[in-house]
Amino acid sequence: MQALMRPTPMRVKFVTPGVVVLILLALNGLVFLAGRFLFGIGAVTNLDNQYPWGLWIGLDVAAGVALAAGGFTTAALAHILRREEYNVVVRPALLTAMLGYTFVAFGVMIDIGRSYYIWHPIVMWNGNSALFEVGICVVIYVTVLYIEFLPVVTERFIGQMRLWGALAWLNQPVDRLLRSLDRGLSKTLFVFVIAGVVLSTLHQSSLGTLMIIAGPKMHPLWQTPILPLLFLLSAISVGFPMVIVESLLAARSFGLKPEMAVLSRLGWMTTPLLGVYLAFKIGDMFVRKTFVHLAELDLQSVMFVVEVLAGVVLPLRMLLMRRVLKSPALLFTAAMLVVAGVALNRFNNFVVAYTPPYSFGRYVPSFGEISVTVGFICMLALLYRAAVMIFPVISRPDRSLAPKDKFTVRG
């Protein structure tokens, strides 16, 4: 099967009705973003001195980091454990992670009051700060992701440099540069792959440490010293479902046959991961006896139940059924539930669980905040679409369109 599949740039029309909608939503987000940069964060968001963090941190940043976990889980599976049959999903997952983290960086950039100081943590260190650790790891990991993606770029352009006009003289030297880059990378890429996995486990868990310092300001259903572990476990278990969702979406959007053999195995492998996460989550609840808060029937308890039942228990049950693993629609549903469940978990941890003692009314995201978040998601989708049309990311059956390029490197 491996020999038949080959990453190829998708050849379709970029603009479709769906794409037009995405562009409009992205533009709407940009309008509000302009407002934020012209008049300050307060002009666009509902944040205040009681609720300093909101939708942008909870979804764009925290959920963004979690959902980009497909990058390191598939890399570990295909490159470290060398399960070659999963190579077809490595590149799409890598691309998602790369774009995802890029937008996480944008999310941080717009949420901090002094965006132009975003480089400060690189030179001003505070080793006690969980946020500092997250920041540094993310900076390094983004770099690693771009390096990991380089082989895809070299594969695309080696022997294909077609600059014209005044730039034509560049074709030769750039080609030579790409070839030497490619040779160097094929020997050293494993260093970056392992580094990527280590960095991911570090900052995925440190993201959980972030809210611990909020202490009693965080609702007891979520506030626990094992938050870093829960964050790491949930990130690991959302990696494969995210790949499943993406692959099925891409298959539909580009009219390809979904890779069900690989995807249902990924779905199957998700079950133990999700199970461990669930065990710790429930176990923690019993150890700290926080289940008493479930009887309070307020926003927090309802959100907690939704998060655990719809986001973990239900998809876990579904993925244990053969029928679900075999059907694209059902597999998609189950995977989507996991993805939404983890996204909700991050939102809950950073926004819903934050219940400060002094407050003048609850924080509810403003229309502007939602617009920016939606806009970012649309931009990400658009960039993904553009990237898979330019670079060989998505694998498709090789109908001997072209003989295998001798510079093909697995990314």
Added chain:
Amino acid sequence: MKGLLDTVAAGRAALPQTTGYCRGKSMKKIDRRAFLKRSLSIGAGLTGLSAACASAGPKNILSTERMGVLVDTTVCIGCRNCEWACKQAHEIPTAPIETYEDKSVFDAMRRPDDKALTVVNRYADRTRPGVSHAVKVQCMHCARPACVSACIVGALSKQENGAVVWDTAKCIGCRYCMVACPFQIPAFEYHKALQPRIMKCDFCFERRKCGKLPACVDICPVEALTYGPREDLVGIARSRVRRFPKRYVNHVFGEYEVGGTDWLYLAGAAFADLQFPKLGQNPAPGVSESIQHGIFAYFIPPVSLYALLGVLMWISKHNPKTDEGA
């Protein structure tokens, strides 16, 4: 009552006389100092690596000599002069002091924010009709401040004289300090697009540097605020509680809360009734710092994980069963 005031006076007299010598001096000196500091910070912004940034991380000095303030809410008359003086001292626009006599502001609970570093709230006593308690609120200047531990760039630091101060040259405006502070104190200038600041009581750091009292302590007409070495203040507070057990609840708020704060409170009603947060005695940053340092203990965990993964990769590469596709 007379005895009480005596104690207060005695407490103050016993303090080192740091006040006075600079009081009459013109504001010009401070202005120049502020200006110098500002130009320094611009320089810092330009070069990126000024003296301010060179010292990595917060200083977090915990001197036993550090100063604090004892707020006796049973003495406070709710005149709100401290609110006015604080704004004056920090160049925050304010209405004239006469308007502060308006007592209707007490109808709703207020919190310090970016336009007022301290506010006074008034609470009716739950059991004794007609009795009320005025409570001044500002940064508590914790001994182990959560905000200092949390700040991503070390813009907040605990100074030797007790003050927890904020450095505009470093701050990136992430607001993690606000998430971390157990007293919900730091505020942010949400409506500024350029250089929004974190605003919180700085224990009048600049004023005290030249020997002046904190502005609020200085103006208080009834000496509800006592400025002095924290260790002495704890003693004064305890002796007041001992000598007037009817007047005070038997609790010095801040003595042990979150590892101790340099501002201390005495009250005539349960602190919970006066909307003080209920906090344990462990320093707020304790858990997160130990987790953080556990994950990174001398970089051993990440490095061993790296090694482990490398070995795994090597094994699977040389395993004939999985090798076929490669």
